[in-house]
Amino acid sequence: MTMLSNLAPIPELYVSYDSAQKLKVEAADLKSWDLTPRQICDLELLMNGGFNPLKGFLSEEDYNGVVENMRLADGTLWPMPITLDVSEDFAASLEVGEDIALRDQEGVILGTMTISDRWTPNKAREAEKVFGADDDAHPAVNYLHNTAGPIYLGGPITGIQQPVHYDFRARRDTPNELRAFFRKVGWRRVVAFQTRNPLHRAHQELTFRAAKEAQANLLIHPVVGMTKPGDVDHFTRVRCYEAVLDKYPAATTGMSLLNLAMRMAGPREAVWHGLIRANHGCTHFIVGRDHAGPGKNSAGEDFYGPYDAQDLFREHQDEIGIEMVDFKHMVYVQERAQYEPNDEIADKDDVTILNISGTELRRRLQEGLEIPEWFSFPEVVTELRKTRPPRSKQGFTVFFTGFSGSGKSTIANALMVKLMEMGGRPVTLLDGDIVRKNLSSELGFSKEHRDLNIRRIGYVASEITKNGGIAICAPIAPYATTRRAVREDIEAFGAFVEVHVATSIEECERRDRKGLYKLAREGKIKEFTGISDPYDVPENPELSVETENVEVDNCAHQVLLKLESMGLVSA
Ligand code: PPS
Structure with missing residues (x-):
């Protein structure tokens, strides 16, 4: 065709x-x-x-x-x-x-x-x-x-009007703007490459090969609308793409940003992507292994087969009006110092094949380890390192949860002082009582109000984490679903370390530092956590600390050791 x-x-x-x-x-x-x-x-x-x-x-x-x-x-x-x-x-x-x-x-x-x-x-x-x-x-x-x-x-x-974009305006094109561009520069055959990830050398090789194979010009057409949660943000990616664009022979390749909200629907998504690219005036479309794959299902298995997207696309290719170019899995052959399609290497047993997976790349970035030049372009690595500094330089949140009087605030205070002594990052303590005096002064203790209180704490902690600081939170936070929601918000920017201060309700009541348990027993305080209100015990906290017969200093030290083992602070 x-x-x-x-x-x-x-x-x-x-x-x-x-x-x-x-x-x-x-x-x-x-x-x-x-x-x-x-x-x-x-x-x-x-x-x-x-x-x-x-x-x-x-x-x-x-x-x-x-x-x-x-x-x-x-x-x-x-x-x-x-x-x-x-x-x-x-x-x-x-x-x-x-x-x-x-x-x-x-x-x-x-x-x-x-x-x-x-x-x-x-x-x-x-x-x-x-x-x-x-x-x-x-x-x-x-x-x-x-x-x-x-x-x-x-x-x-x-x-009436297009949504306003303040970023990368010159790089965004409507379908008709792209069509006009292709007309102007005489591109009659155009192969589009869809991506939501930074491009490395293997991508550059495969896209260039795809364009040669299709005897077409190449359009890098990255999605900058909404991609998979946890992806590298589009600001960083576009700076990376701009660096890679210089690596193609002049005038063969262009780039345009697509404000698409992806669904990660694998085969159906591939067909959809094809229709969208046909609308943008492209004639060919690269479909890879596990195109727009959403990751694993709750049983730990892939949602779709690796080639389901290619199969469905092939079946509907004529109706889509764009020709599929199969994605070649490119690997680096050390002896020949070049990328080759994996299935075309005849002497596999005699050569060294190198590859770095996405997970391995993230690990190396997290830990500040070397990323070899054969894998990526130095400009791309520099950009990625700016947004993904090693964990010891990223912000993070320590989230204490436990009954009133369990010792959360005392341990949180000790931890704060220890972290300030170490220096390097600003530390903010969002203690339950203090938050309720300021941020949440109008709230009571119904489920709705407690959730609102925790979501506010989570919001502030996520901003602190995003900006490279350390947030220490110490509310009761009795509901597991709310804690999970806060975790998700924060993990977009850095680590979330949940610490269960596991002092039993009997011990908290025995201590009764503020005399609140007595009032709760007398019915003078309603909805009191552990007495007349629920507490979901954390199922998988990063750490659980016992406080009975243990010094506060020791509890704070246990948290510090955990932070060290996670690479968040260095000894
Ligand atoms: S929550 O559930 O996370 O929103 O609670 P939090 O903001 O941490 O506030 C808990 C502090 O408020 C005091 N207090 C109560 N706690 C639990 N239940 C009821 N009904 C209640 N009424 C007042 C109590 O002193 C808690 O302080 P801590 O520091 O936890 O002892």
Whole structure:
């Protein structure tokens, strides 16, 4: 099959500038939906034609077709549900047929939608059919159940303006801008490379080979919208990509950033990515092993087979309108000092094959170890080291949890002083009592208020961690789910060290330093943790300390040893 790009403009959903100005004024009377970050990404690609032929968020009929057999109601291939999920309250306030304003998080109007459909989706079914399993270990299934609203709205969009991006503006292109660029420079065959990771030498080799094989120019087309939680942030990645771009022969290769919110849906995602690239005027698309793979399921197995994405893509290639280029697994052959496709090395037993896995690379970055030049480009390694300094230079959070009077504050204070004595990073103590005097002064002890209190502490600790400091938290934090949520927030930026101060309730009551247990027993304090309110004992804390017959100094020392063993402080 010979693919030549169709570089005629594709339809967008934007109205003219004058109409947009008028609509903006009129929209003041409409009910507004404040879009989530993922919905903003989806809306941008709906409006600029990246999701062509969609004309809006899916109707119920289209949604059912997409979920069940990857097709819109009219039979057109479309693998991913692009839906507007909202709250019950908002959905209930609307009539079908009504127009709503779609606004970004600062209230700027981006478009309007005429509501044609409103329904309660069967999310378990969506998870099974689209993502392959109703398992929260899949990031998109987790999003579906725990972040997305319960009601879906569908209907056509009228585009008013693009979401504003302040970063890398010159590197972002709509499908029509890319098409115009290809037309201008005479690129008739273009192979696109999708990525959400930094590029190293192996990627540079394989993409260049793919372009040669397809006799095409190369477009590095990284996703900068939303990728897999825990990925390297896009600011760092784009600086890395810019460094790698210089390594290709001049004028063969370009780069454009795609504000896509990935779902990590493997085979379906590959087909979706292909359709999006076809809309951007590309003729070829590289599909790799485990394309857009979400990692392991809750049983520790892969969600999809390694070549499922290639198989599904091949099956639908003609309809997608873009030709697949198989990804070659490139490895470094030491004796020949070059990268070669793994399956083309005839003398495997006589040569030394080198490879560094993603996990090994992260370990080396964490520990500040050498990353060899055969593996990556020095400029890329320098960028990565800036955002991933060794653990002993990163911020982290120590989160004490335990009953009132268990000794949390005393140990936390001792730890703070020891860390300050060591120096190097600022230390902040967020003690339960102190937080309740300041940050959470209006809160009581209901589950809702305790959760709010812990989420606030978690938010402050995550900011401290992000900025390279040490946060020591010492609340009771009785609920495991809330502790887990805080852990997730913080682990995006650094380590979360949960320390269970495991003093028994009997011992805490015996000590009764503040006389609160007595009052709780007398019923004068209600909802008292351990007496009349629950405490979920941590199942897998990084450390559990006993305080009965143990000096405070020794407890703090145990924490310090743990921090040392995790590489967070050096002896
Ligand atoms: S929580 O559950 O994490 O929000 O609690 P926290 O912010 O750590 O606040 C606990 C301190 O408040 C005092 N106190 C109570 N604790 C538990 N239950 C009830 N009902 C209650 N009422 C007041 C108590 O002194 C706790 O301090 P610590 O430092 O834990 O002894």
